[in-house]
Amino acid sequence: MPTDPRTDAYIEKQADFAKPILRHIRARMHAALPEVVETVKWSRPFFDYKGHPLAIMSGFKAHASFGFWRRDALRTGQEGEAMGQFGRLTSVADLPDDAELDEMIRAAAALVDAGEGAIKRKAKPAKAEPGVPPELAEALAGDAAATATFDGFPPSCRREYCEWIGEAKRPETKARRVAEAIGMLREGKRRHWKYEP
Template sequence: MDCRRSRTNDPDQWIATCPEGSKAVCEELRDLIFRWEPDLKESVNSNMLCFSQKKRVCGISGFKNHAQLTFYRGSELPDPARLFNHGQENASIHSIDLPDGLEGLNLRALRSLLHAAVKVDTEPTQPKPPAAPREEWPMPEVLAAALKKNKAAAAFYEQLKPTYQREYKVWVGMAKQPDTIARRLEETVRALAAGKKWAQRKEG
């Protein structure tokens, strides 16, 4: 998506001043969108030609060598034809890069995608799915053995929340060289015995 300042706020002027490598495709996309969803309103925002209903439904970007069609709630849209080829890692916005213009593009699928986007725009935004829990970090054997030998350190470690326990396990477990393992283990036991979290271990 082109996030530069818009070169103009006028949609017609925006089309007229598109780079030559994408101008024709942007014009075609604009015509198709208004043919399929004539009630959408047109505006320019962040140098994109945007089409809105309640909120922004989609937007066209014109780059030097290609055009791009962005759907603001793309993650909520069915895409059986797999038109989306850019930004799928984004939680909401998905795009279609068009390096070859509309040649070979499934226009029927694109029309269905646009209709679905307009319908989704009338519905409340879906909450983001909860993040997958992080895989539990295994307890390093050397740390487990050291805690067995120091009751004060072990008692404080058991009181810590799993997040804070993980910090110590990762720090010790990531060490590879014997000297590094020994040094981190010594600092860990000393800090835990003094009732300190990992971030506080070097405090006096």
């Protein structure tokens, strides 16, 4: 049973009531799914399977918790008020029996095998191409080198220049920023070039 010494250290730091709970969960994970890999994420023991998070366990002052990463897809019928699916665990008896828990573990692994291991997030819509402030557009029209650099930048870099100039309220500030931008663009520099490695 491949174990992670960080999990051992985590369990040893927990309250006496929590240690047997966490050890039991760990043993069931390895018994039901020998391929499971222990790791630590967000300072808590995690169990990964084929590179995907499968389950997490935690110890707190007055309870422990355990839950599956894809709890929504497992439909175990159990949901607690604490982090995890089984509520506030204060003893091993608060967990499902070994056969039921093992079946849940295998069901979670089956989700990964079926290609459903990752939580699917909605793709963020791409930001619109920035509108070039008229003052910057006019300055770029008169400077081929600055225009070539500006046009060669990805949209995020062009947006930084456009927003910086566009947010200026006074015409003098806007003019100063346009002059600075043209100078930096002639040198091929991004807006925040000072902070790049």
